[in-house]
Amino acid sequence: MIHVAIAEDDFRVAAIHEEFLLKVEGVRVAGKARNAEETLELLEQQSVDLLLLDIYLPDELGTDLLPKIRTRHPDVDLIMITAGTDKALLQESIRSGVFHYLIKPVTVDRFIETIKNYIRKKQLLEGREKLDQSVVDDYFAKTQPEFAEKQALPKGIDPLTLKKVKNILRSTEGGMAAEEIGEQMGASRTTARRYLEYLVSIGEGNAELEYGIVGRPERKYRLS
16 A cells, blocks of 8 residues: 655645545545645555655745755655746755656646655565666666557547637636637537536546526636
8 A cells, every 4th residue: 555645735635635645546645735734744644655745835945845854754755746847846855856847737647647746656666675677777767657648639629729728717717617618719608518527527626606696606617
């Protein structure tokens, strides 16, 4: 059993990542932390094999937290999950020996395959006191994860249109209704909603009901 902890200040994102983890056999969620202080407390209190660490925590950068974790909990492995695209953050994480670095929003396929790859490599070394070159080569071998393969999209979902919908959602800070997005993409409300609900179904989007002054509540969509 692999015990995984989540350090993420956005409870919605943390809940999504927990849901993804529950899809992987042999994984148990050891706990969740909302900031750096809670992360260190969690590592003290629970047995953790792998920590999913956000960089932009409210009280301290995850990259600044890495040396503390390495000193106090050298056996804990780390995967960074962040919206940050700064090259320096990636380089600092690599120098600290993180297993992987994922940029939000993370699709369910990419997330699960990364966790499975971590488990595979961990199991490869377990119970071995000495290694030969074949084991080392296997450990560092380039894998062909599921997310890297060309996946067939469902009927009615065009990849270029899907990309356009994502770009529209990224351009706004608040949520958008299907009708608004349909206008921007030059399509009907029904077509826009089909793409939006697809994003929700694969964990890349979320929808919330918002109540206006008059009329029925409408679904507002955002990227996860």
